[in-house]
Amino acid sequence: MASTIRDIREQTGLSLATISKYLNGGNVLPENRVKIEAAIRDLHYEVNEIARGLVTNRTRTVGVLAYSVESIFNGTLLRHIGNSLRKAGYGLMICDSCDDLKIEAENVSFLLNKKVDGIIALPVSTKTESLQAARKAKVPVVLIDRPSGNGEFDCVRIDNRRAAHRAVDFLLENGHRRIGIICSHSEYTGEERYKGYEDAMREAGCEPKQEYCAAGTHSIEFGFEGMGRLLSLEERPTAVFMTNYELALGAVMALNRTKLHCPEDISLMGFDDLIMSHVIHPRLHMVVQPMKEMGEKAAELLLNRIGSREQEMPMEIVLGTRISEGNSVAEI
Numbered sequence: 001m002a003s004t005i006r007d008i009r010e011q012t013g014l015s016l017a018t019i020s021k022y023l024n025g026g027n028v029l030p031e032n033r034v035k036i037e038a039a040i041r042d043l044h045y046e047v048n049e050i051a052r053g054l055v056t057n058r059t060r061t062v063g064v065l066a067y068s069v070e071s072i073f074n075g076t077l078l079r080h081i082g083n084s085l086r087k088a089g090y091g092l093m094i095c096d097s098c099d100d101l102k103i104e105a106e107n108v109s110f111l112l113n114k115k116v117d118g119i120i121a122l123p124v125s126t127k128t129e130s131l132q133a134a135r136k137a138k139v140p141v142v143l144i145d146r147p148s149g150n151g152e153f154d155c156v157r158i159d160n161r162r163a164a165h166r167a168v169d170f171l172l173e174n175g176h177r178r179i180g181i182i183c184s185h186s187e188y189t190g191e192e193r194y195k196g197y198e199d200a201m202r203e204a205g206c207e208p209k210q211e212y213c214a215a216g217t218h219s220i221e222f223g224f225e226g227m228g229r230l231l232s233l234e235e236r237p238t239a240v241f242m243t244n245y246e247l248a249l250g251a252v253m254a255l256n257r258t259k260l261h262c263p264e265d266i267s268l269m270g271f272d273d274l275i276m277s278h279v280i281h282p283r284l285h286m287v288v289q290p291m292k293e294m295g296e297k298a299a300e301l302l303l304n305r306i307g308s309r310e311q312e313m314p315m316e317i318v319l320g321t322r323i324s325e326g327n328s329v330a331e332i
Contacts, residue, residue, distance in 0.1 A: 223250020
C-alpha cells in the first residue's frame, strides 16, 4: 500500500500544513526539511504530481517542439536540454513537428492541454503563428536556432550568416575561388548561411555563380543530389561548403561514389561537428556550434521565465561559433 502524507506526519511529528508546504515547493525550517526528506526516503513516498499541480498551478513539465526528431542536430540539443531540466527537477515532453507547420500548431495545442509550464521550440520556420496560442495562455516560450520574426519570444541562437562568412573566408584564404555551396532553402538557417556565403564571395571579388549553388531540402538525399550536380559540371568547384550536417553526410556519400578524392581533387567544409567528422577520412573542416551551451542556455532562460511573475522584454542570446580544422581543405 502506498504511503501517504499522514504517514509522514506520524514519522516526523510535524503538522500536515508544514509537510504540505514542503511538498508544494514552499520554504520550511531546515531541521523540518531534514525530517521530511528522511521520512520520504524511508517510506518510499511518491509525490502525486497531479495533485501538486492543482495546488501550485505547475506541473514541473516542459514541452519541447522539434521540427524533426530524425535530425541528429535536434537529438543532440534535446539531450542537453533534458539534462539541464532534469537537474532542476523538471520532466520533458517531446513533440515531433515533422517539418510541417500544421502539425507544429497541433503540437502546441497538445502541450498546452497537458498544462506544461513552458515550451522550448526548435520551430519549423521563423513564422510564429503556431506559438501565439502559448503566448495568449501566458506560457513562456524560448526558441532555439530561430529568431522570433517580430521579437515576441526569447531565443538562443548563433549568427548563422557570420558563421558561414567565416567558413567561406577560410576557403578563400587557402586560394579557392571556385567555391560551391550545398544549402537548404526551406528554413531560416539555410537562407542565412547562403547569405553569408554570398557576402564572403563578393567581398573577395568573386561573384557567386548560379551553377555553383545547389539549393534544396534539408536532407541527406539532397546532399547526395547536390554534390552530384556540382561534380558533373565541366568546370567543377575546387571547394564545396555544405551548410548542415545532413547535407554534408549526403555530399560525402556522393563523392565516395566517384574516383575523386578529398582534398586532392576537391576541398570540403561542413557545418556541425557531430559524429560524422570523427569517423570519415579525411577528417572534415567543420563550423562548430556550441550545442551544449545552446541547450543549457535555453533551459536556464525558460526556467527563469517560469519562476518569475514579472513580464520582461524578450531576450535574445547569440552564441559564437568556431572552425574545427581537419584535413579536408587543400591550399591551392
